Amino acid sequence: xxxxxxxxxxxxxxxxxxxxxxxxxxxxxxxxxxxxxxxxxxxxxxxxxxxxxxxxxxxxxxxxxxxxxxxxxxxxxxxxxxxxxxxxxxxxxxxxxxxxxxxxxxxxxxxxxxxxxxxxxxxxxxxxxxxxxxxxxxxxxxxxxxxxxxxxxxxxxxxxxxxxxxxxxxxxxxxxxxxxxxxxxxxxxxxxxxxxxxxxxxxxxxxxxxxxxxxxxxxxxxxxxxxxxxxxxxxxxxxxxxxxxxxxxxxxxxxxxxxxxxxxxxxxxxxxxxxxxxxxxxxxxxxxxxxxxxxxxxxxxxxxxxxxxxxxxxxxxxxxxxxxxxxxxxxxxxxxxxxxxxxxxxxxxxxxxxxxxxxxxxxxxxxxxxxxxxxxxxxxxxxxxxxxxxxxxxxxxxxxxxxxxxxxxxxxxxxxxxxxxxxxxxxxxxxxxxxxxxxxxxxxxxxxxxxxxxxxxxxxxxxxxxxxxxxxxxxxxxxxxxxxxxxxxxxxxxxxxxxxxxxxxxxxxxxxxxxxxxxxxxxxxxxxxxxxxxxxxxxxxxxxxxxxxxxxxxxxxxxxxxxxxxxxxxxxxxxxxxxxxxxxxxxxxxxxxxxxxxxxxxxxxxxxxxxxxxxxxxxxxxxxxxxxxxxxxxxxxxxxxxx
Amino acid sequence: xxxxxxxxxxxxxxxxxxxxxxxxxxxxxxxxxxxxxxxxxxxxxxxxxxxxxxxxxxxxxxxxxxxxxxxxxxxxxxxxxxxxxxxxxxxxxxxxxxxxxxxxxxx
Amino acid sequence: xxxxxxxxxxxxxxxxxxxxxxxxxxxxxxxxxxxxxxxxxxxxxxxxxxxxxxxxxxxxxxxxxxxxxxxxxxxxxxxxxxxxxxxxxxxxxxxxxxxxxxxxxxxxxxxxxxxxxxxxxxxxxxxxxxxxxxxxxxxxxxxxxxxxxxxxxxxxxxxxxxxxxxxxxxxxxxxxxxxxxxxxxxxx
Numbered sequence: 001x002x003x004x005x006x007x008x009x010x011x012x013x014x015x016x017x018x019x020x021x022x023x024x025x026x027x028x029x030x031x032x033x034x035x036x037x038x039x040x041x042x043x044x045x046x047x048x049x050x051x052x053x054x055x056x057x058x059x060x061x062x063x064x065x066x067x068x069x070x071x072x073x074x075x076x077x078x079x080x081x082x083x084x085x086x087x088x089x090x091x092x093x094x095x096x097x098x099x100x101x102x103x104x105x106x107x108x109x110x111x112x113x114x115x116x117x118x119x120x121x122x123x124x125x126x127x128x129x130x131x132x133x134x135x136x137x138x139x140x141x142x143x144x145x146x147x148x149x150x151x152x153x154x155x156x157x158x159x160x161x162x163x164x165x166x167x168x169x170x171x172x173x174x175x176x177x178x179x180x181x182x183x184x185x186x187x188x189x190x191x192x193x194x195x196x197x198x199x200x201x202x203x204x205x206x207x208x209x210x211x212x213x214x215x216x217x218x219x220x221x222x223x224x225x226x227x228x229x230x231x232x233x234x235x236x237x238x239x240x241x242x243x244x245x246x247x248x249x250x251x252x253x254x255x256x257x258x259x260x261x262x263x264x265x266x267x268x269x270x271x272x273x274x275x276x277x278x279x280x281x282x283x284x285x286x287x288x289x290x291x292x293x294x295x296x297x298x299x300x301x302x303x304x305x306x307x308x309x310x311x312x313x314x315x316x317x318x319x320x321x322x323x324x325x326x327x328x329x330x331x332x333x334x335x336x337x338x339x340x341x342x343x344x345x346x347x348x349x350x351x352x353x354x355x356x357x358x359x360x361x362x363x364x365x366x367x368x369x370x371x372x373x374x375x376x377x378x379x380x381x382x383x384x385x386x387x388x389x390x391x392x393x394x395x396x397x398x399x400x401x402x403x404x405x406x407x408x409x410x411x412x413x414x415x416x417x418x419x420x421x422x423x424x425x426x427x428x429x430x431x432x433x434x435x436x437x438x439x440x441x442x443x444x445x446x447x448x449x450x451x452x453x454x455x456x457x458x459x460x461x462x463x464x465x466x467x468x469x470x471x472x473x474x475x476x477x478x479x480x481x482x483x484x485x486x487x488x489x490x491x492x493x494x495x496x497x498x499x500x501x502x503x504x505x506x507x508x509x510x511x512x513x514x515x516x517x518x519x520x521x522x523x524x525x526x527x528x529x530x531x532x533x534x535x536x537x538x539x540x541x542x543x544x545x546x547x548x549x550x551x552x553x554x555x556x557x558x559x560x561x562x563x564x565x566x567x568x569x570x571x572x573x574x575x576x577x578x579x580x581x582x583x584x585x586x587x588x589x590x591x592x593x594x595x596x597x598x599x600x601x602x603x604x605x606x607x608x609x610x611x612x613x614x615x616x617x618x619x620x621x622x623x624x625x626x627x628x629x630x631x632x633x634x635x636x637x638x639x640x641x642x643x
Numbered sequence: 644x645x646x647x648x649x650x651x652x653x654x655x656x657x658x659x660x661x662x663x664x665x666x667x668x669x670x671x672x673x674x675x676x677x678x679x680x681x682x683x684x685x686x687x688x689x690x691x692x693x694x695x696x697x698x699x700x701x702x703x704x705x706x707x708x709x710x711x712x713x714x715x716x717x718x719x720x721x722x723x724x725x726x727x728x729x730x731x732x733x734x735x736x737x738x739x740x741x742x743x744x745x746x747x748x749x750x
Numbered sequence: 751x752x753x754x755x756x757x758x759x760x761x762x763x764x765x766x767x768x769x770x771x772x773x774x775x776x777x778x779x780x781x782x783x784x785x786x787x788x789x790x791x792x793x794x795x796x797x798x799x800x801x802x803x804x805x806x807x808x809x810x811x812x813x814x815x816x817x818x819x820x821x822x823x824x825x826x827x828x829x830x831x832x833x834x835x836x837x838x839x840x841x842x843x844x845x846x847x848x849x850x851x852x853x854x855x856x857x858x859x860x861x862x863x864x865x866x867x868x869x870x871x872x873x874x875x876x877x878x879x880x881x882x883x884x885x886x887x888x889x890x891x892x893x894x895x896x897x898x899x900x901x902x903x904x905x906x907x908x909x910x911x912x913x914x915x916x917x918x919x920x921x922x923x924x925x926x927x928x929x930x931x932x933x934x935x936x937x938x
Contacts, residue, residue, distance in 0.1 A: 620834075623667045623841055630848030637851040646754045647863045651791060652856035654758045658765050658784065660849025665769035667841035673820055677768050677781050680812065684788050695795045698872035699864030705872050709797050710884035716807060717896045721903035723812050727819045728910035734823050
């Protein structure tokens with residue numbers, strides 16, 4: 001076996017560096033003064049970015065991935081699990097996104113978390129998250145990926161509930177963790193099935209062996225559906241999307257990093273990584289695509305009715321991740337990953353902009369008490385506008401290219417044959433329109449139009465410091481330029497698809513005529529325009545009157561409450577679960593503790609019985625000895641002699 | 644015709660049983676002592692009987708049994724001396740030798 | 751055989767007297783009878799020296815000591831009332847079971863009656879010379895330790911009955927003083 005190249009080892013170092021940063025802040029953080037903890041953390045992630053960049057530059061084009069075994073962990077029977085990293089095109093892209101956007105968010109956090117007494121704990125947990133996420137994307141085997149999977153879940157829990165003194169925050173963190181756990185069950189069972197079917201848990205081996213199975217084999221479909229369950233939990237897809245809106249209880253940079261750019265894309269990565277399995281199981285792939293599309297639509301509708309600046313973005317994330325999931329479900333893996341990259345840029349930017357606004361207004365998060373902030377906060381306003389246009393899919397910005405890629409992928413995929421690809425496409429197109437509309441609403445209510453600020457907010461408002469606005473600008477540049485990585489093949493060179501081709505499963509896509517391709521592009525652009533136009537009319541021209549009239553309607557109420565999923569989960573899962581827990585608690589109290597108490601009270605009773613023996617009367621003792629000896633003699637007689 | 648050794652052992656068992664019953668039943672410490680002496684004698688008798696049996700089956704060291712009885716006899720005598728001394732000492736302070744009254748080690 | 755039966759009857763009668771007599775002196779005399787019967791049994795078992803020792807030491811010295819103490823303490827008559835009425839019957843039952851079990855075990859292992867000639871050849875009548883040989887060869891250590899034990903017993907008995915402050919030499923000795931431990935040196 002050839003020696004592992006240096007750049008592969010360097011890339012594999014990145015999670016370790018982040019972990020070290022986490023430990024430094026975790027162990028010594030209390031002594032560190034304010035900027036130091038943030039600088040250490042940002043440096044750790046920055047080093048990780050440099051390492052990923054080195055790996056990216058040094059990576060030979062067309063290579064099929066390098067396996068770097070760090071430690072042979074487990075060999076038991078037929079099962080061998082190594083701590084091994086797989087450095088290939090897909091993992092490098094994810095590493096760059098994680099460390100790049102992560103670095104910017106860490107720098108932003110230095111300013112955002114200034115004055116917070118738990119800043120060292122924050123940076124320690126944030127670094128730990130980056131380390132776990134890197135392990136997730138660099139893992140070569142399902143168990144190692146699961147380690148990263150669980151790690152990001154734990155860090156998400158810690159960071160959502162960062163201000164744990166408030167009950168609501170702790171509850172949101174707990175909700176996130178429990179819903180994630182449901183997905184984790186899917187991951188575990190998928191691992192068991194994978195081992196049973198493939199005899200190995202290494203991803204490269206699984207992907208190589210998948211085409212040997214029959215097309216549509218039931219075991220592959222089962223594995224695919226279970227992986228979908230896992231992805232749904234982590235990426236907040238139907239029906240496990242409940243936790244993401246509540247997760248906005250955490251600090252805004254956390255929402256930006258974890259719930260916009262990285263953790264929620266872990267599910268997309270998982271499906272892309274195991275693409276060979278899905279490519280052979282069209283039923284599972286189609287289910288994935290439909291789940292993604294429906295989630296996108298439902299979340300987009302819900303986003304319209306939200307009044308919290310971050311909750312709109314939360315539902316927007318669910319919706320956009322739905323797009324990505326639909327893409328990888330259709331087999332257009334490069335399109336899904338492409339959207340991961342662009343979405344990371346503009347969604348993180350949107351969240352950080354929201355954080356900037358919240359920071360400037362001294363904690364205000366209600367959209368109804370904002371407005372006109374673009375005039376007072378120039379940088380934040382401009383960058384947020386760029387991000388809004390990007391997510392809406394305005395041509396020439398990044399979102400346009402990635403969304404168009406997804407739309408064309410779902411329409412032309414052979415995997416979705418017979419599963420209603422046309423309807424899927426229509427749903428996604430409709431969602432694109434809605435996306436543009438609700439994002440316009442968001443932007444308008446915050447940054448444009450009349451000022452509805454409270455008096456103290458008005459006195460407070462100021463543009464954020466440079467440490468917060470610089471990452472905004474950097475992300476804005478990314479939102480603009482990232483799109484050019486995935487220019488459609490008929491227009492120019494599709495860099496990202498070419499880059500990812502050697503490591504993603506090959507799926508047949510029907511070739512569209514040039515006219516059809518251009519028609520699609522125009523349709524995407526029109527969708528964006530329609531959405532923005534509708535938003536413009538509703539809120540600028542009509543001054544929100546129609547919107548206000550629609551507010552009390554049941555549809556709007558449903559949308560406000562997240563399309564009834566929370567209520568459904570409450571009735572179906574939470575209440576029965578609570579009664580089971582209450583029953584078990586009663587069992588524990590009565591039976592276990594009661595039995596224990598009975599034993600405890602029984603001991604003095606037993607002792608009293610025994611002390612009756614201790615009379616001090618020699619004759620009784622002598623009698624006891626005599627009786628015992630007589631018994632022994634009798635037993636000896638009967639057992640030994642009179643056999 | 645010699646008496647078989649087992650008969651002597653059976654006699655020894657009966658005497659031992661009698662002595663044991665006496666230990667449990669009697670209330671005066673002196674009488675308990677007497678019963679103990681009875682038990683010791685029963686044991687000695689058993690040893691001598693088995694020594695004779697051993698001699699009969701050809702063991703050249705059968706006399707060791709009789710030597711052991713000698714030792715036991717001496718020990719029993721010493722024990723009686725000390726025991727009665729204790730009894731006298733107790734009597735001097737308690738004026739009673741009833742074992743039921745002398746139940747100091749009580750729970 | 752007749753001899754054995756007579757000896758056995760006398761011994762058991764003496765034992766019964768020990769455990770049932772109301773007067774302590776009667777009990778002591780019953781034990782004397784048992785001891786003498788056992789001495790006769792020793793003679794029947796070719797242990798003549800032991801029989802002599804049994805009479806001299808046990809019946810002669812130990813029982814006399816017992817009688818002295820009985821008279822000294824003026825042990826009162828046994829009161830018939832017992833603290834636990836069931837004790838008596840439990841003791842009888844246990845004793846009966848135990849004795850029967852052991853006796854039956856012994857009697858069930860039938861062995862050929864011992865040949866007097868062979869016994870005599872080994873034991874040589876259990877004479878003083880033979881027993882002495884055993885004591886001074888195989889049981890030498892035990893013999894010496896018994897000597898020490900007897901000395902210890904004497905000292906203990908004397909110190910036990912001394913009243914405090916009456917020790918000749920002026921040292922006050924408490925009634926329950928510990929016996930002085932004397933270590934015997936190993937004979938070469």
